[in-house]
Amino acid sequence: MFKPKYTITPASLNNLINTTGAKALIDNAYLIPKWEVALRREALIKNAHASTAIEGNPLSLEQVSELAKGRDIMATRKAKAEVLNYLKLLEDLPNMSEDGRITEKVILKIHRLLTKDVLENADSGIYRSRQVVIGNRITGVITFRPPDAKDVPVLMKEFVKWLISKDALETNPALTAGISHYEFVKIHPFIDGNGRTARALASLILFLRGFDTKRFFALDDYYDSDRQSYYRVLQGVDPKTLDITKWLEYFTYGVAFQIDKVKERVLSLSRDIKRKQLKGQIALTERQMKILEIINTHGYVTNRAIREMFKLSDEGALKEINKLLSLGVIKPEGRGRSIRYFLA
Secondary structure, eight states, rough: OOBBOOOHHHHHOOOOOHHHHHHHHHHOOOOHEEEEHHHHHHHHHHHHHHHHHHTTTTOOOHHHHHHTTTTTOOHHHHHHHHHHHHHHHHTTTGGBBBBBBBBBBHHHHHHHHHHTTSTTTTTTTSOOOOOOOOOOTTOOOOOOOOOOOOGGHHHHHOOOEEEEEHHHHSSSSHHHHHHHHHHHHHHOSSSSSHHHHHHHHHHHHHHTTTSSOOOOHHHHHHHTTTTTHHHHHHTTTOOOTOOOOHHHHHHHHHHHHHHHHHHHHHHHHHSSOOOGOOOOOOOOHHHHHHHHHHHHHHBBBBHHHHHHHHTHHHHHHHHHHHHHHTTTTTTSSSSSGGOOOEEE
């Protein structure tokens, strides 16, 4: 079975300690759902923009934001498809696993979603059947030669076996995500889209392990801020020893850096609330958060929209609406069938 090789250095340990402290502050800070929706949406758009931009997608952050709102933009079909696919994946992240486990089937599904209308069907969600190399198209210099295609199925089985093992589950989530990111890129199991899939996989691991359950985290934005460093550290692992210590120092620093940004944002929002108002965070279900996200994107939501999106009865939709009304999260405008609900 695959077994990662690395050492926990003082730098990595310090990054993990800082991450734990920042996460505790975020988890215990007072946040109204309206802010949670804004923070989650911001992270989703930044991640989708950054992860696709790293691979050469030309769309700006503003254009990605427009696509996220359901608006069309002037761009190639492929460029739009890459971004829309990543947005959809991040929105559906809580539903990506199999009973909380990441299997080969899950990984193939992630790749299929990310490459829909981008790759040929024969290569989408299917391990590569031919050799690929990574290099400079202009100079012809090869910087990385992945394993032979015939070895990919076995390497992926070994990797996934480790990923669901006791060893991986007892490892700090940030380390597990970093290890998985590197190993996946090293195997390079697909013809294209390996980077996007590796970063999506890291996000899924952090979510499933309880690290980023609110999905405020934009780790891909850290990679995109200095792509040269990202690729340099990835390619700097010794192919003979496969010791990923330096990569994990880089990865855990990125986690600590990005979560500290989230912490500062959360604290700045919380400071404006008088202490007498603090009653803890308002707990909403994933469905209720999704309803708020719809309002945040489109301005309002209707009973009918809620029924159609979640396939609920009229009674079921009203139950969700009344819960949000009772918490003071939304407010109604209009009467009868024309009633609409806005963020309070």
